Amino acid sequence: MFADYDQIMERLSVNQLWDFPGGVHPEQKKSLSNQHNIEAMPLASAYYVPVKQHIGVHGELLVEVGDHVLKGQALTNNEQSMAVPVHAPSSGTVTNIAEHVSAHPSGIPELTVTIEPDGQDQWISLKPVPDFTKVASVDLINMICEAGISGLGGAGFPTHIKTTSVQPTEFLIINGIECEPYISSDDRLMREHAWQIRQGIDILVHILQPKQVLVAVEDNKPEALETMAIACQQKDNYQVVSVPTKYPAGGEKQLIQVLTSREVPANGLPSDVACIMYNVGTCYAIADAIVEGKPLIKRVVTITGEAVQTPKNVWARLGTPVEELLESAGYLANKQKEARVVMGGPMMGFAITSTKTPVVKITNCLLVPSDEELPHIDDERACIRCSACADACPVSLLPQQMFWYSKAKELDKAQEYHLFDCIECGACAYVCPSEIPLVHYYRQAKADIRNQQEEKAKSEKAKIRFEARKARLQREKEEREEKHRLAAEARKSSMTKDGGAAKDKIAAALARAKAKKEALAKQAVADTTTPSEKTTNETSARSTNQATVSTEQTSKQTKQDKDSDKKAKVAAAIAKAKAKKTKQAAGVVDETSAPSSKKKKNSPITKIPEDTNESEVPAAESEKAKAAELKKKRVAAALAKAKAKKAREAKAAKQKQTEAAEANNNQGEENN
Structure with a gap:
């Protein structure tokens, strides 16, 4: 259990601190560079701005090659939570967007925006906040993020993420230790800009609402201690603490342990022990972003070592190539057998692979040692x-x-x-x-x-995706099989519960189909039916053609044949009656015309036997004609009847074939 708040404050009031294990006391050598004010660097010939200069992910590019940008203009966005934008260090033209050597021990190339300054150094429209106390905390955090601020103490953690801590904060610790040898950038910043650092602290207090603010400065920086104490003297809950010089007292976990005796757990955060820490350079950048409205485009960099003529601290714009900083300090090549520049201090720094390496947000020092100063690997x-x-x-x-x-x-x-x-x-x-x-x-x-x-994570993700796909396909297959099974059971259940109704439905469907065929056949018969006066041969041919239509047509044809026979008989009776009338009329005519027995010489009248009665001759001829006519009609009727019978037989055979085919089709549908 760590010490409670009251115990800590009681010890701090008498400047009694704790200690951390280990540590060393290397030679400081800070006096090489901390004797002069921070200098402003002239415009570089080109700026190489990496799109990612912090822990997290980089944002999406907002510019293209050929675009003209203004000083402070955002080059990337910050749509992702761990993304921090970068900004143009000066106005000019984007000449290239490509891989460039990075500020990393391996020098691995990273995506970089190259800007050629136009010499105007024209700012974008700035939006300063006159009174941040009237602005909501969430809005201030968004402004900090949009200004591109990440930790300037070396870690590069996005400041807006740290500032959104939901755990209660007892101690807000401002780290001004700067314990590594040679580096004096924070020392000079506290000496020259203590008030602006204090403004940044005020903004953080407004956001986090801590109980106490502890400004920690190593006791080897008396001027910085004094200026920070003066800047914070008006605040009762601000306390400037002098920390004994020991490396690495500036480490986050070590400084918390020195000030509060609380140990941050492994894989834990300072917020787990109710503390939160910011570097003095970060506080300065926060004040610049809120009070002045300026994004982070520069930082203080120490240029030191025995291989430079004038060690100093400079305001270096982000993206400035290292070679231009070395030139400003007077690089002494004769002090080194092989050119060597360490980015950072002698304890935690790394040798860069090229002098084209740009200054980034975590660059606090360029150490150019002589061969005797720093041993080679x-x-x-x-x-x-x-x-x-x-x-x-x-x-x-x-x-x-x-x-x-x-x-x-x-x-x-x-x-x-x-x-x-x-x-x-x-x-x-x-x-x-x-x-x-x-x-x-x-x-x-x-x-x-x-x-x-x-x-391993990629492999696990691929395995998870494969297993998920396999499971999805299996699930879909099972769902399809289950759907088919349920449908089959539903059909079976329906047939079992209402088998008769199902059969009736099938029969009704067949009946409707048959009725439709019959209706079409009747319509065809109605369209092709001829008057009864047409010859028997035409009637017989028509009956033969209609015999293949349907059973109804066959029955109708049979009826028509019967009607034809009846009509023939009626016609024969009428003919007989007419013949009789004709005979009677002929007898009357012969009697009235008997005196006119004189005939022409060439008359075609048949010679009548002498013993034959003249009145009987016309009657006999009429009777013969009538018999011959009747015989012809009977023969024709017999022929028609025979043809009709033959047509009926053909129709019946055709109908049987049709019914057999329909029965086979119905059986197939039931099986399906």
Whole structure:
């Protein structure tokens, strides 16, 4: 259980602090660069602005090659939570957007926006806040994010993320320790801009509402202690604390332990112990963003070492190539056998791979040492197991064991010795008599582990996607099978419960189809029916053609045939009656015309026997004609009747074939 708030304040009131294990006391050498005011750098010939200069992800580009930009104009957006925008350090033209050497130990190329300044140095329209106390905290946090502010103490953590802490804050700690040798950028900033740092603190207090503000400054910076004490004297809950000089007292976890005795848990955050910490440079940038409305486009950089003529601190715009800073300080090439520039201090810095490397938000120092000042990595010798590294470790680790496992690539073993708890302060390497660059091995091992974890994460994601797809396909297959099964059961149940009704429905459907066919056949018959006066041969042919239509047509044809026979008989009777009338009329005519017995010579009248009665001749001829006519009609009727019978038989056979075909079709539909 860590100390409570009242106990801590009681000890702080008498300047009694705690301590952390290990630590070293290297030669400071800060006087090389802290004797002169911060200088402003002239415009560079070109600015190389990496789109990512913080922990997190970079935003999407807002500019293209050929665009003209103004000083302070956003080059990327901040739509993602861990994205922090970058801004143009001066007005000019975007000449290139491509990979460029980065401020990283490996120098791995990163996406960079190249801007050629136009010399006008024209600002965008600034929007300062005259009274931040009247602005909501969430709006101030958004302004901090849009200004592109991330931690300037070295970690580069997005400030707006840290500021949105939901846990109650007891101590807001402002880190002005700057414990690493050679570096004096924060020292000069506190001396010259204490009031603006105080404004940044006020803004953070307005947002976080802490109980107490502790401004920590190492006791080797008396001028900075004095100026910060004057700037904060009007605030009762602001306390400037002098911290004993010891490296790495400026580490986040170590400083919290010195001021409050509280230990931040492994893989934990300062908010877990009710503390939150900001660098003095970050506070200055917050004030610049809110009070002045200016985004983060510059920072103080220390240029120092025995290989430069005039060590100093300068206001360097982000994106300025290192070679231009070295030129301003007077680089002494004769002091080095091989050109070597360390970005950062001698304890935690790294040698850059090119002088085209740009200044970024976490660049606080450029150390240009002579060959005698700083040993080369090539000077490494075998470990003698002296355990000095373990004594110097401020986190109470076993650096020697981590070194062996890191060098042998036994990464699992290295993690068992809490490799990721190492803060890479370099205290172990500083005290190593064999001059082994221990931190370099730790960094490489951490990078390898992160790469393995990323590959494993990708593999796990791919496996999860594959398993999800496989499960989805199986689920869809089962759903289809279940759907088909339920449909089959529903059909079976319907047939079982209402089998008769189903059959009736089928029969009704067949009946409707048959009725429709019959209706079409009747219509065809009605359209093709001829008057009864047409010849028997035409009637017979028509009946034969209609015989293939339907059973109804066959029955109708049969009826028509019967009617034809009846009509023939009626016609024969009428003919007979007419013949009789004709005979009677002929007898009357013969009697009235008997005196006219005189005939023409060439008359075609048949000669009548003498013994034949003249009145009987016409009657006999009429009778013969009538008999012949009747015989012809009977023959015709018999022929028609025979043809009708033949047509009926053909129709019946056709109808049987049709019914058989329909029965087969119906059976097939029921099976389906």
